[in-house]
Amino acid sequence: QSALTQPPSASGSPGQSVTISCTGTSSDVGGYNYVSWYQQHPGKAPKLMIYEVTKRPSGVPDRFSGSKSGNTASLTVSGLQAEDEADYYCSSYAGSYKYVFGTGTKVTVL
Amino acid sequence: EVQLVESGGVVVQPGGSLRLSCATSGFTFGDYGMHWVRQVPGKGLEWVSLISWDGGRTYYADSVKGRFTISRDNNKNSLYLQMNSLRPEDTALYCCTRGTNWSFDYWGQGTLVTVSS
Numbered sequence: 001q002s003a004l005t006q007p008p009s010a011s012g013s014p015g016q017s018v019t020i021s022c023t024g025t026s027s028d029v030g031g032y033n034y035v036s037w038y039q040q041h042p043g044k045a046p047k048l049m050i051y052e053v054t055k056r057p058s059g060v061p062d063r064f065s066g067s068k069s070g071n072t073a074s075l076t077v078s079g080l081q082a083e084d085e086a087d088y089y090c091s092s093y094a095g096s097y098k099y100v101f102g103t104g105t106k107v108t109v110l
Numbered sequence: 111e112v113q114l115v116e117s118g119g120v121v122v123q124p125g126g127s128l129r130l131s132c133a134t135s136g137f138t139f140g141d142y143g144m145h146w147v148r149q150v151p152g153k154g155l156e157w158v159s160l161i162s163w164d165g166g167r168t169y170y171a172d173s174v175k176g177r178f179t180i181s182r183d184n185n186k187n188s189l190y191l192q193m194n195s196l197r198p199e200d201t202a203l204y205c206c207t208r209g210t211n212w213s214f215d216y217w218g219q220g221t222l223v224t225v226s227s
Contacts, residue, residue, distance in 0.1 A: 001172065003154065036213035038155075045205065045220070046155065051213035089155050093212045097169040099145075099157040 004029065004090055004102035011108040012080045020105045022073040022090030028100050030071035034093035037066060037075045041086045049088075050075060077107070085109045112136040112216045114206050119221030126196050130221055132189040132206030137216075140164070140184040143209035146191050148202035149220070156202070159191065160209065174200075196225045 005023040012018040022029065022037075029035055035053045038046035048057050050066035053073060063078045073092070077084050090102035118130040132144075146158040159180040160169045168180050179192040189206050201224050207214035 003156075032212075034212035038214070045217035046214070047217075048213055048215045051211045051215075055211070057215065091155075091157075091213065097160055097167070098171065099160075101147075101155040101157060104154045 001028075001094055001098060001100045004092060004100055006088075006090060006102040006105045008103070009106045009108065011110055012077075013110045014080055014082065016080050017076060017078045018080060018107060019074050019076045020088055020090075020107070022075070022092075022102045024071050024073075024092055024100070026071060028092040028094040029068065029073050031095065032093045033068070035066065035068055035073040036091045037064075038089045038091065039084075039086045040089065046089065080109050082109050112208070114208070114216060114218035116204060116206055116218045116221035119204065119223045121224045121226060122196055123227050124196060124198060124225055126225070128193045128196065128223060130191040130193065130204055130223070132191075132218060134187045134189065134206075134208075137208070139182075139187040144180075144182060144189045145207045145209050145214060146180060146189075146204055147207055147214065147217075148200075148204045150202045151222075158204070161189070193223070196223075198225050201225045 010018045037050040040046045053068045054066045088105045094100045113135045115133045161180045177195045181190045203220035205220040206218045208216040
């Protein structure tokens with residue numbers, strides 16, 4: 001199972017928006033509405049930000065939103081804040097009770 | 111408060127074996143499937159294994175299938191990963207995570223496994 005493809009980095013100024021893509025195949029991202037996104041600050045455990053493509057867990061700000069088109073999912077962070085600077089990973093169910101993660105994107109708040 | 115605490119990570123020689131544990135609290139452990147996910151320091155995440163709520167079904171990444179065994183004890187609220195025939199490429203931080211809605215909603219801080227001679 002190959003890792004999902006994410007851009008290595010993305011950046012934006014405070015208040016702006018940044019969108020991170022996550023590209024897979026019809027066997028994972030394109031085949032199921034089970035894409036999730038995780039935020040990881042240095043030295044910390046990942047935190048679930050989006051599940052089932054578009055849903056936000058309780059406590060996650062509505063500045064974070066998810067979408068999907070074909071084999072590519074996206075995470076958009078609107079109204080960037082300093083605390084949004086972190087690594088972000090996508091994940092997708094890949095069938096047969098297996099999962100695959102993305103390569104990760106480092107978001108920098110300029 | 112949901113807590114997941116891993117232990118058992120050490121330095122081990124190639125070909126060696128190791129058993130990781132994950133002690134949980136703050137939720138009804140037996141109601142959830144549980145996963146192991148690993149992360150090479152400074153690198154990305156890799157899904158390793160899943161066990162069903164009752165332990166009756168287990169699933170593995172191709173990279174560890176036949177070498178690793180996931181198990182659980184619902185009476186002890188604990189998850190385990192038996193790792194055999196370890197390889198240098200298994201060196202990583204191993205995290206246990208709770209499975210919900212086809213995602214991983216709570217994570218432990220991880221335990222570091224280093225495979226080196």
